[in-house]
Amino acid sequence: MRATVIATFFGVFLTCTYTAKEATKKTKKAKLYVPQIDCDVKAGKIINPEFIAKCPPGCQDVKHRVYGTDIYASFSSVCNAAIHSGIIDNSGGKVLVQKVAGHSGYRGSFSNGVRSLSLPRWRESFLVSEGKPRKGVTYPSTLEYSSSKSTAVKSEPKKPEQDLKGMKSADTSNTSEKASDQGDTARKERQTTPVPTPGTEMATTTPTPTTTTTEPSTTVPQPTTTPAAPRTTAAPAKARPGLHRGRDMGSSSVHPAYASVVAAAARQVQAAQGRGQNTGAQHQEPVATFQSAASSPAHLAMEIDSWKPGLSLFDTGFSSKEELNPKPLEFISQGNQNCKVDLSFLMDGSWSIGKRRFQLQKRFLGNVAQALGIGSAGPLMGIVQYGDDPSTEFNLKTYANSKDLRNAIEKIQQKGGLSNVGKALSFVNKNFFLDANGNRGGAPNVVVVMVDGWPTDRVEEASRLARESGINIFFVTVEAAAQSEKQNVVEPNFVDKAVCRTSGFYSINVPSWFSLHKVVQPLVKRVCDTERLACSKTCLNAADIGFVIDGSSSVGTGNFRTVLQFVANISKEFEISDTDTRIGAVQYTYEQRLEFSFDKYSTKQDVLNAIKRISYWSGGTSTGAAISYASEQLFSKSKPNKRKIMILITDGRSYDDVSVPAMAAHQNGVIAYSIGVAWAAPDELEAIASDPAKEHSFFVDDFDNLYRYVNQLIQNICTEFNSQPRN
Numbered sequence: 001m002r003a004t005v006i007a008t009f010f011g012v013f014l015t016c017t018y019t020a021k022e023a024t025k026k027t028k029k030a031k032l033y034v035p036q037i038d039c040d041v042k043a044g045k046i047i048n049p050e051f052i053a054k055c056p057p058g059c060q061d062v063k064h065r066v067y068g069t070d071i072y073a074s075f076s077s078v079c080n081a082a083i084h085s086g087i088i089d090n091s092g093g094k095v096l097v098q099k100v101a102g103h104s105g106y107r108g109s110f111s112n113g114v115r116s117l118s119l120p121r122w123r124e125s126f127l128v129s130e131g132k133p134r135k136g137v138t139y140p141s142t143l144e145y146s147s148s149k150s151t152a153v154k155s156e157p158k159k160p161e162q163d164l165k166g167m168k169s170a171d172t173s174n175t176s177e178k179a180s181d182q183g184d185t186a187r188k189e190r191q192t193t194p195v196p197t198p199g200t201e202m203a204t205t206t207p208t209p210t211t212t213t214t215e216p217s218t219t220v221p222q223p224t225t226t227p228a229a230p231r232t233t234a235a236p237a238k239a240r241p242g243l244h245r246g247r248d249m250g251s252s253s254v255h256p257a258y259a260s261v262v263a264a265a266a267r268q269v270q271a272a273q274g275r276g277q278n279t280g281a282q283h284q285e286p287v288a289t290f291q292s293a294a295s296s297p298a299h300l301a302m303e304i305d306s307w308k309p310g311l312s313l314f315d316t317g318f319s320s321k322e323e324l325n326p327k328p329l330e331f332i333s334q335g336n337q338n339c340k341v342d343l344s345f346l347m348d349g350s351w352s353i354g355k356r357r358f359q360l361q362k363r364f365l366g367n368v369a370q371a372l373g374i375g376s377a378g379p380l381m382g383i384v385q386y387g388d389d390p391s392t393e394f395n396l397k398t399y400a401n402s403k404d405l406r407n408a409i410e411k412i413q414q415k416g417g418l419s420n421v422g423k424a425l426s427f428v429n430k431n432f433f434l435d436a437n438g439n440r441g442g443a444p445n446v447v448v449v450m451v452d453g454w455p456t457d458r459v460e461e462a463s464r465l466a467r468e469s470g471i472n473i474f475f476v477t478v479e480a481a482a483q484s485e486k487q488n489v490v491e492p493n494f495v496d497k498a499v500c501r502t503s504g505f506y507s508i509n510v511p512s513w514f515s516l517h518k519v520v521q522p523l524v525k526r527v528c529d530t531e532r533l534a535c536s537k538t539c540l541n542a543a544d545i546g547f548v549i550d551g552s553s554s555v556g557t558g559n560f561r562t563v564l565q566f567v568a569n570i571s572k573e574f575e576i577s578d579t580d581t582r583i584g585a586v587q588y589t590y591e592q593r594l595e596f597s598f599d600k601y602s603t604k605q606d607v608l609n610a611i612k613r614i615s616y617w618s619g620g621t622s623t624g625a626a627i628s629y630a631s632e633q634l635f636s637k638s639k640p641n642k643r644k645i646m647i648l649i650t651d652g653r654s655y656d657d658v659s660v661p662a663m664a665a666h667q668n669g670v671i672a673y674s675i676g677v678a679w680a681a682p683d684e685l686e687a688i689a690s691d692p693a694k695e696h697s698f699f700v701d702d703f704d705n706l707y708r709y710v711n712q713l714i715q716n717i718c719t720e721f722n723s724q725p726r727n
Contacts, residue, residue: 044074055079068106074124084114094131333401335375339528386424387417397438421455463498500535539721541580551617588626589619623654627661
């Protein structure tokens with residue numbers, strides 16, 4: 001009996017052990033399948049907010065453009081961004097991508113063989129890191145693309161919501177019926193996916209991402225106000241180095257889809273900064289202007305919190321709430337209201353200048369402050385002293401009148417060191433023109449660099465990044481290198497490589513420090529001539545954009561409204577005012593009609609409302625005559641300092657010649673983009689477009705796919721703007 005019980009017990013034990021092993025096998029985590037993407041895939045095309053993907057070899061190519069450093073604009077190539085950041089090399093590999101909110105600026109840099117470009121702002125960003133899954137996050141094995149491109153299954157294109165509020169569809173044409181059928185199909189395919197909700201009238205038509213991550217509740221750290229002393233030093237003072245030139249010496253709640261990446265975003269930025277500071281492997285300028293002075297995780301979290309789905313990038317924005325404690329003022333002056341600029345002087349504190357010449361430089365800066373007429377409604381001025389490393393003596397809001405400013409200048413002590421002008425320009429670009437430091441936004445940013453002889457480092461790359469940020473750079477060089485000294489100059493022609501234009505307007509050479517007082521008035525006159533401050537202009541605020549819209553019968557009422565939504569989505573990305581970008585529109589059939597001119601509306605909302613009110617005309621298609629009409633009625637009245645951009649949308653072949661009118665427009669300085677839909681003729685699109693035609697002409701098979709080219713069109717406009725000559 002005892003033996004039977006023991007045998008039975010032993011059998012039950014073996015059975016339980018086997019069952020437990022089988023259960024363990026079944027509960028083992030399935031191996032993650034990593035989808036592969038192509039080199040040209042942009043992060044913005046993938047809906048998933050966080051994913052791991054495998055990049056193929058050979059993605060290190062200039063045609064796969066990258067915008068930003070460490071944090072990238074969403075229309076950057078994922079794989080080339082990963083190479084730029086050092087996560088993978090040109091042989092490919094796995095990359096973890098995390099979407100974050102759009103930012104107000106992206107800095108270009110050269111790193112790991114990839115040149116990334118700068119961009120003023122974009123609506124969505126992303127981070128790249130090593131392709132290892134994060135704990136608690138479920139990653140998709142199939143990526144969902146906004147254009148319905150899938151790594152596993154191909155389906156019919158998904159149609160975003162593109163209706164203009166208040167417009168009722170009355171189109172009964174076959175084209176509209178086809179669009180309706182496609183819309184029904186798309187809705188069926190997406191019945192398990194949240195439908196995007198428009199945040200405003202005419203909101204940008206971007207599908208809402210599907211969240212595939214599982215995260216515990218996330219607490220976002222709140223930013224704290226940290227008072228800063230007026231003088232902030234970039235690095236500890238160094239021992240006096242050898243001279244580079246002989247001188248006399250005596251003398252809240254986060255959106256669920258993005259909550260999971262807040263902490264990772266902060267870690268990524270800090271890690272990237274650590275790479276730049278410690279290893280020197282990534283030759284880059286400071287990260288974009290969206291960062292606050294502290295660059296803390298709290299600030300990054302605050303900006304991510306400000307993003308809401310459905311909002312345009314102009315509906316949200318990050319502005320630092322930090323406040324410096326300025327010196328108590330005797331009084332606040334209104335200042336010279338004809339010279340409203342935010343001005344930073346880079347003061348040469350190197351050993352080569354000597355004590356006596358340093359005093360002459362301080363006297364010069366005091367005289368400039370007096371001549372400018374410092375005040376809250378006029379110019380504001382701060383000073384950064386540079387040597388081995390730069391440091392802020394005082395910022396834009398520390399002093400609000402010329403008297404206090406002159407007294408403060410007299411108390412500045414020479415810091416010594418080399419003449420590292422490039423490092424100083426990088427410092428100013430990253431740290432000086434911030435809201436917390438008194439930057440007013442509506443006033444041009446101006447930097448005046450004082451140089452004794454020549455810099456001891458290179459200035460070209462730092463200057464380029466500052467110019468692309470809208471900073472106007474002036475150089476005042478004193479006692480330039482003699483012929484026998486030129487072999488000691490680190491970067492020949494450094495002034496022409498640094499300034500906004502090489503015409504001579506942005507550079508003043510003074511033969512001696514003792515004659516420096518003679519250039520006070522010429523310099524003040526130049527920095528106050530805001531009409532000539534060319535670097536204040538960016539690709540988003542320096543154009544007259546004229547839309548030429550096909551209103552022929554083949555378009556149809558429903559499709560015409562889709563075209564208007566496309567026009568609105570492009571327009572809303574620009575900074576619109578009577579002094580920034582201006583918008584005009586022409587509709588054409590056999591005849592032409594000026595819907596509104598460049599000077600008709602001066603706010604973005606007024607422009608969007610005007611686009612919404614355009615009524616469908618219907619008729620034939622005379623595209624050539626429409627180009628001539630737009631040249632006469634729109635672009636002949638464009639401002640001299642504006643880039644003239646024509647965006648023509650048509651769905652068919654023209655009844656008249658387009659090549660001669662297009663050529664005439666090109667010769668008059670009009671940059672032409674052509675967008676063809678359905679039955680548009682490719683040869684005519686190329687004839688209308690500016691050179692190179694492949695970057696200025698686009699074709700889509702259906703009106704519902706127009707929205708896909710909004711980002712590409714703006715990207716091309718900005719790339720072309722940043723490549724223009726500086727003479």
